Amino acid sequence: MKVDAIQVDDVIGRVGRILCEHDRKKGILIHTFQKIQEDHGYLPEDVLNQLAKKLSLPLAEVYSVASFYKQFHFSPRGRKVVRVCTGTACHVRGAKQVLTALQDEFGIKDGETTPDLAMTLETVGCVGCCGLAPVATVNEDVVGDIGKKKLGDMIKSIKEE
Ligand code: FES
Structure with missing residues (x-):
């Protein structure tokens, strides 16, 4: 069966509008994630549920977009976020000992929050x-x-806050 050009144009137009709407929703998502994270420090599950419903997007897609960006977090963050550099210079100059000392002191592993x-x-x-390694x-x-x-001072300041 031959489809005439007008029908095809109509379908392309409708698909285009759907895609534009979809892209628009994804754009809204990223800005909304940023605002939610500013308010809560992370992206709470119930807020993401509400957002998915509001935008009529599957929850899995909302999570998929958020998890693509390393800046978004799905669990509460500590008041102090300590990042131990494990690059080559820091590795050579004792990063592992710094990391181990912090893990032992606070009883958490890499990626965890007290x-x-x-x-x-x-x-x-x-x-x-790198010139200041370990950092x-x-x-x-x-x-x-x-x-x-410095490690002792860092631990003390984290515990005091
Ligand atoms: S390797 Fe740690 S600052 Fe460059």
Whole structure:
């Protein structure tokens, strides 16, 4: 059966509108994730459920978009986010000992948050301060040349907040 050109144009137009609407919703999602995370520090499941319903998108798609971006988190974050650099220079100069000491002190592993939400511990690739190795960041601050004293001070400041 031959389909005339007008029908095809109509179908293309309708599919195009659906795709535009879909892309628009995805664009809204990313901005909305950013706002939700600003408010909550992460993307709570019930809020993502509400968002999926509001936008008439499958919840799996909402999660799929959010999980594509490393900046979005699905569980509460610590007040202090400590990222231990495990790049080559830091590795050679004792990053593993720094990481192990923090894990032992707070009883959490890489990627976890303490139950009291004092700290989230993560590892990260080179943060660009190799001359200061071993390096960690505490929220936005860079801590370099981490030896016993600096490690002790870092632990103390995390526990005090
Ligand atoms: S390897 Fe750690 S700052 Fe570069």
